[in-house]
Amino acid sequence: MMYEGNNIISTPKRSALSEVTNSANYISPNANLKLLTNVALQENDFVNCNSLQQYPTPPSSAVHRKEKSLQILCDRFLELYPLHINGSIEMQLDCTAARLGVEKRRMYDIINILEAMQCAVHKRKNTYLWYGGTRLNAFLKMLKKEGENLKLSDALRGKAPKPPSPKHKTLGVMAQRFLMLFLVEPPNTLINLEMAVRVLIDSSNKNQMNLSPEQQDRQHKSKVRRLYDIANVFISVGLIEKVSGNSILKKPVFKYAGPLKTKKLNEVVLNTPPITPLEARTPSQIYAAKSKRKLEFTTSNTCKEIKFCISANTDTPSHKWNEILLVANMELTKINSAGNCDCLT
DNA sequence: CCATCCCGCCAACTG
């Protein structure tokens, strides 16, 4: 289901609208409106578009929910700011939001993740520098290394403590760690969200231990929600893909989809700024380098001071989840190791 | 049902 022709090379824009569903009528009422807005904005690019914040918000009810998904929004974002570019370009958040016809809040969802993938850097208020995928491949290698340092592979299996999660930039960090899982595991490993959540919830904290089961449940759900968001933009970027239709596991799983949809990134690397070593303090003038709110990405040295949280004895109030995870694990390893001529495309 | 995840409130920061 969904659309699967994802050998996309960022060309089909209206085909998307026309093919999306079988429900007869489809021209998307406000698609036109958005186009108009879009065009109008293009011309005014330089004009410091402030009045544009409040676009009409057309009969939003009419739009199918799927049309508003983060994945699609990210697709459209990537049309404006492609992964394949030389050098970099500046991007104004509010203008981009307006051009895409969405609230600014949604831009943060996307850009925070993409920023965590080194596709952009926060230059200053409302302004990012867009690098696209220029630095991505190099960064992926780094991510993999970092994932190994963090022992994520073991953590996944409850054999190692989950790396403590930072307080800020959680979306970006989650995104990085989520990706690390794929990089650290053998190719084509299938990972589902429940599994991913394990390494993303730091169970070693004091405040963590005495949480009511329902608080833990909330936390868990919250993380999963975030993971859905992250997965959606990753899919859009082409980093992972959803593998649905497993007879065994009903919940969808994801698999790494290789560096990028199209190659040719390899040669592009010109002199872009160095890749921020994950948590690295962006040394100098980059926006709010030392701000509390800024990049506190996985402190690479946090992993050296291992805290105990052997999965076995730390109460684990939500044993329910553990059972589920166990099953999921078993099933997944089964699938993963099955060299069978299964549904592998 | 319940998996998925849009939406926007509002706290945490910043200029």
Place this chain on the structure above:
DNA sequence: CAGTTGGCGGGATGG
């Protein structure tokens, strides 16, 4: 203190 960022979870949606 107004404006920006972004954590976070209610609850809509549609399979």
